[in-house]
Amino acid sequence: MRIAIAGAGAVGQSIARELLDGDHEVMLIERSRQNHQPSNIPGAEWVLADACELSSLEDAGIERCDVVIAATGDDKVNLVVSLLTKTEFAVRRVAARVNDPRNEWLFTDAWGVDVAVSTPRMLAAMVEEAVSVGDLVRLMTLRQGQANLVEVTLPQDTPLAGSRVRxxxxxxxxxxxxxxxGGRVIVPQPDDPLEIGDxxxxxxxxxxxQEIRAVVHGGKAT
Structure with a gap:
């Protein structure tokens, strides 16, 4: 895939490296000369421009991108980039970084955002996940709030231990x-067993x- 990242700070560059490792074509758009450092990631295409300007996005060929990631440290910029790339250039998928959780409600399809990623919320979720066995932890919001990715660790007292996915x-x-x-990632099949600590x-x-939490603790939805 061809992926554009608006913002080449520490976050944008980290994302670019991961995507390049996955054999994707990456373009970094950065307006600051200080952060415009092509030598840091020579495998990416670098564009020195303001991603909030329509002409800059047009010159960069943003319409040829499959995905745009608005990854700057400014929520206002990320919203404008999302809106322009979605409405003016019909980019198929737009993901945006949320820096201030209080602004998360703005990052919806009304602003062209398909996936909003709140760094503070994700970090908080990771902390909760590390200490909250048996509790439901929301990791990410998907589809503009229509669905969530949540995690539950099977506790010692779960009646599900020894049962199967089915x-x-x-x-x-x-x-x-x-x-x-453990170190495994299991795609669940109906006959796979469930174990404490999963x-x-x-x-x-x-x-x-909360019905999912009830299933984990009581063995059925309530």
Missing amino acids: DLALPTDAALVTILR EMLFVTTEDVE
Whole structure:
């Protein structure tokens, strides 16, 4: 895929390296000469321009990108970049970095955002996940708030220990997508056993999150 990243600070450059390792074509758009450092990531295409300007995006050929990531440290800039790339250039997928959690409500499809990633919220979720066995931890919001990626670690007292994936009485609008067990990433199959300490990742709507927690602790949805 061809991916454009607006903002070549520490976050933007880190994302670029990961994407290049995945054999994607990456373009970094940066307006600051201080951050415009092509020698740091020679495998990427670098553009010295303001991604909030329509003409700059046009000159960069943003319409040829499959994905745009607005990764600057300024929420206002990320919103403008998202809106322009989605509405003016019809980029298929736009992801935006949320720096201040208080602004998260703005990062919706109304501003052209398909996926909003709140760094503070993700860090807080990681801390919660590390200490909250059995509790449901929201890791990420998907589809402009229509669904969430949540994690639950099976506690010692769960009645699900020894049962199988097919035995999960999940509510409607919830799906088990991955089980993390030790160093393994398991794509769940109906006959796979469940073990204490399994980190279970679900995609679900907010309305049924607590029903998933009830399944983990009580063995069924309530």
